[in-house]
Amino acid sequence: MILSPLLGVLLSLIALATPIAADLDVPIGIPTPRAFAFSKVFYGQKVSGTSPASSGYDAAAAQSGTMTPSQLQYSLFWSIDGQGTANETLHGLMELRGLNMKWAWAGLGFGKSMLDAQFIVCHQMSGNKYDNPMKIEMHEHASLFKYAPPRHLAGNQAMIPVQGAYTNNTLSCEFNRKLRPQDGEHKDLDLGFTDVLWAFNPLSGLNPSGTWFTYHEEQHRGAINADLHGGVMWPAPTKSFRKKQMHGFGMMAIWLGLFPFGAFYARYLRSTAGWTLVHMTTQMTGVAGILVFVIIIATDWVQLSRPHAIFGLILLSFIAVQFVLGFASLLGLSNESLNNIRRWVRGTHNRLGFVLLLCSIAQVGLGLDTIYPWVEPRGRAAWAIYIGVVAFWIMLFAATELYFRKTVIRKEVKPVKYSPVNEKSDNVAMRRIGRGGTAVTLVDASATAIPMPNTRLRPDLQMYTWDSLNQAILNGGQFVVGNGRYVYSIAEWMSSHPGGQLILHAVNGTDITNDYFHEAGFDAEEFVPKPKAPAQQSGRNQGTLPRVSTSTSATSDPHVSTAFGGSVLQEMKIAPLMDERDWKLVVKSRRTHVHTRLAIQKLSNLLVGELIPESNNSHAASPDSSLREFDPNEYRRYALVENTPLTPLAPIVKFRFCLLYPYDLRANEPEVIYPGQSIEICARINGKQVTRYYCPSANTGGLSMLEILVKVYPHGVMSQYLFKQKPGQRQVKIRGPFGKPLVSPERPLSLGGTDFIPKRIMFIAGGTGITPFLQLLLMTLLPVAEPLRVQVDYNAQMDDELTLRRNDKVAIKHHYYDGWGIGVNLRTGEEGAFPVTVTAPRCGPRARITLIHAINTAGESIMGSEWIEGALLAYPNVLEVHRFVADGSQPEVPLGITYPTGLTEANLDQIVRNRFGADDEDDDEDENGSSSDSRKCFVCGPPGFDSWTVDALTEVGLDMRQVVILPSDRVL
Known part of the structure; x- marks a missing residue:
């Protein structure tokens, strides 16, 4: 698109240099006006020798001292020859009278304006006493589609000179011109009323091409509507040059002023609160201004075949697209449906805006060349302003971009791509620690968090606990926590955050340290995918297996006597729970980007409070811990990674959530959510904070991964909200666990005891009240990574099975839920399938x-x-x-x-x-007598x-x- 206007300018320059067809000879002779049927005086003016007029010709004539009362007059005489035949011809005479004319010219044009008309021009070819006073030239001119002297028409001539002369202060040119040339180059003149232009200049100067053909005075031009056959002509309004100037300079101010300013502000000053309002105001003002200036030029006649007009229409259509994209991007900051495509919309909006700004440079240059052609000196000031403004913006954008890349953008934080597990370094594997059944590694806690003693570091700030902060959020507050310690108000950023309001509402009331100081995949090297369990063998027949012995002396012992067995259990407890799909959805849900240093500096100005641990928090970290303490009242954000309807017969849906930053540890974080305990889910739905309690149906990973079963009711606020979300698109806030467990959280110390249930x-x-029971079921009868005592011997029947002996201890890694499981014999270290029925629950x-x-x-x-x-x-x-x-x-x-x-x-x-x-046998005492x-x-x-x-x-x-x-x- 940029080449189009530049090509138009180039074609105009080429046109100036194109060889001109040889002029036809004009026989010397004095035409007789009375020989013509019709006449029209286009211009007539009395000239006084004592009162110089305002025109250049009249002033020059008055100053010469030789003027006598006379008439400056331009007239057309014409007849239609061969009327009614195919060779109808306009037989015309152009006559210009005036004193002391030099290099005078008189012209007749066919068209609505000089930007599209075809001309017949008669030139006086004498400027001093040595020239032949009677010599004239007459030829056709074609418009250059700009306000520049039209060039001689090359090719076929529809106008044939008859005779002419300059004598007695009169320039006369007689000609014939076919009404219907039918040559594909010339206009027909007999299609109803004909648009006719007239102009003259009695004192012409040299133009840039070196010919005596310069502009007419403002009053020495006009337009008429002509019925050439009927001999009737009446004045028509001339096309206003001032309207074109208003249109041109107005568009220049918008395209080279408002639009670049709005783009610059949005790109480099978005750390300023209210930047969206500034950007939106400037762009909407610019769009409104464009419409105004389009209307101004539309009130005049516009030739849509010109390059500037064609390119302008193209830009207008893309401005409409850009306006829709910008409006959609703005709505996407707060609208959930549009937010799903906002990234694409915003990217398209930014790229299209950049292209439009580049195209506008060419379009403004093309328009400026139309009213002030580059080859002429009269528009030098306008061109200087144009070049200066363009150069200013180019240098400003380039310098600011370079400054941002050098000093503002944080290059030390770079995206990290996930690599397969076999490419992980040993150092990462060695840094794993146990955390509620998931593989975790230590993050540099000192860089993102500080220990939280009860002593206040900033007594001048308002004090918050997680509980009081949550209450402030429910009351309409908008706060986030940074570094696990400081509370920041984000209220003023709700309408102008570059990431949108939805992400701010998602993080409202949570710790944003990882979001603010890292990019989305910063912990990719920490991720180890969950190993896939082998498929169950079809040849196993659980019905033939020996049943559990009725002996009451055997129970599963939680204690493992060998160091080998203990290390195997520890490895099983830290086995990862997330597969690669889960991890990708977690990273996608984060929706973070690397914040600039300006954004980080801006955050420091929003500090309003300090977070202090609860005085009665039983999970408080030890003084020497580098991790912040766990607080069940703290909302932590999770990614929805699964949303699976279980059956079409009933609206039961399984939702699975993964902690958004699974390697961001808390000291004394619970490794297990016990049966009967619940979590609280918070989401912003229809502009309100909505909370609901749910019992996780399966929990083997502490708080790193949660699974709930939910019955979706037609009018259920939270259940409908969760059901409509797609995995990887939303963050939800979850805190807990809360409630008294159904069974004792602590296992008995005595060997083989079962007092915990x-x-x-x-x-x-x-x-759905069954969910606490499912927790209990998984904990007591289907445990994972817990030692179970073997009650009866079992000999392997297939190559992938375990051989077990009575009193062996086995830990299950995976249940097939058909009476079989994959486990590890803690005595031998062998891994394989075995029937769960041979163990004691x-x-x-x-x-x-x-x-x-x-x-x-x-x-x-x-x-x-x-x-x-x-x-x-x-x-x-x-x-x-x-x-x-x-x-x-x-x-x-x-x-x-x-x-x-x-x-x-x-x-x-x-x-x-x-x-x-x-x-009676076990009503009052257990088997250990307690x-x-x-x-x-x-x-x-x-x-x-x-x-x-x-x-x-x-x-x-x-x-x-x-x-x-x-x-x-x-x-x-």
Whole structure:
């Protein structure tokens, strides 16, 4: 596009240098005006010798002292010869009268303006007494599409000179011109009314091309509409040169002033609050100005075939596109739907803006060359301004860009690409430490965080705790934490943050140290992908396996006697949980970029408070710890990496979240979320902070990876919000864990003890209230990286299986949930498949766990069905499942006992008596002789379900001291 206007200028220069066709000879003769049928006086003016007029010719004549009263007059006489035939011809006479004319010329043009007209020009070829006073020239001229003297027309001549002379102060030129030349070069003159231009100059000078042909005075030109056949002509408005000047200089001010200023401000001053308003105001003002100046020029006639007009229309169309892109990018700062494509929109907007600015330089130059041609001296001032402004912006942009690249942009922070695990250095592997079941490595904590003693470092600042900071956020505050210590207000940046409002709302109330001082993939070298478990062999037949012994003396011991076994367990605990897909989605969700030093300096000006640890925080870090302490009230951001509907029959969805910065450690961070504990999810939905509690359904990685099962209700605010999100597109804030665990968090110190769990557990769940039970199930019957005691010998049947001996200890790495698993023999270090049924469960073989699950439809039975099936196949004597389906439908894969009816009091009475009745053998004492609370009944479900269940249990006669009601808002 840039070449188009430059090509137009180049063609004009070439036209000036193009050889001119030889002029036809003009016979010397004095035409007779009376011989013509029609006449029109274009211009007539009385000249006084004592009162010089304002025109250049009149002033010169007056100063000569030789003028006498006379008439300056320009007239046209014409007839139509051969009327009605194919050779109709305009027979015309141009006559210019005046005193002391030198190098005078008179012209007649056919067209609306001199930018597109074809001309017949008569020249006086004498300027002094030595010249032939009667010599004239007459030829056709063609427009250069600019306000410059038209050049001689090369090629066929439609005008044939008849005769002419300069005598008695009169320049006369008689000619013939066909009305319909039909040569593809000349205009037809008989199509209704003809647009005719006239102009003259009685005292012409030399033009830049070296010919005596210079501009007419402002009053020595005009336009008419002519009916050549009828002999009628009437004045027409001339095309205003002043309008073209207004259009040209107005466009120059916008394209070379407002638009570059707005672009410069948006690119280099975005660390200034309100930069979006400045950018938007300047660009919208520029667009409005363009429309105004387009209207000004549109009120005059515009020849759309000219390069400047064509290129202008192209620019206008792209300005409309650019305006839409800019508006969409602005809306994308706060609109979730547009934010998904904002990166593409913003990139296109920036690149198109750059191209438009470059094209505008050429377009303004082309327009300037139209009204002030480069080859003429009269527009030198305008060209000087143009060149100066263009040079100013080029130098300013270049210098500022160089300055930013040298001093502002942080080159020390560079993107790091993920490399396969076999390319990781040994140093990274050696720096792994255990953290809740995920592979982690130490980050340079001193660079991003500082220990948090209770002593205030800045007493002049307002004091916050994580809890009080969260309350301030709920009250409408907009704060972030940096370096784990300082609180910054981001309110003034909400409308002008380059990354958009959505990312600021996402980080509101969280620590942004990693986001602000690193780029999105800064910890890529720390990532180790989760190893893939081998596929289950189809030849295994769990039905032929020996069952668990009825002996009550064997339980799974949490203690491993050998250092070898302990190291294997430690390696299993730190095994990574994220695969490569999870990692890519985590990095994508971060949406960070390297902040400039100006942005970092700007952050320091937003400091408003200091974060102090809770005085009663049980997780407080030790004084010598380089890590900040864990606080369950701190919201940490997670990436949604999975959003999977479990069945089309019921709106049950599995959501999986990965910690946004999984290697950013906290001292004493919980390694396990225990059954019954919940997490709180916070999201900004429809402009409001919305929080909900959920029980993670599976947790083997502490807080690094969380999984929840959610029933999506048609009007559920949080569930609908999560369901609509795509993995890798959103950050959600999560804190916790909260709540009292269903079982003791600490394992007993005595060998083989099972005091951490009651011997009889009954869990009565309604709908998604089953999630705390699933936590309990995974912890007690389907553990990972926990030592399990082998109760009976097992000889390997296939090459990939383990051989196990009674009292061996085995740790499971992966469950197939069909009664088999992949594990490691902690005695031999061998790894392979084995039947889980040969081991004793963590809760002991005499434990009895009963699930009573009330659901509305069979589709809801999908929740945790894989885990329940795996537990039933692994320990059928421990777990018993009763499922009540209110609508009477049957699950595709029934597990346990299914009832095609709703849960009733009679059902509860029967199950309680069979599974929860007194057992004299273990009612009061455990197998080690210590007293324990051996029975617990947990109730969890939607509002109304828990109260009905409690009433029913009371009627059954269950001791209410054994009943625990879990809050429904913590799981639904």
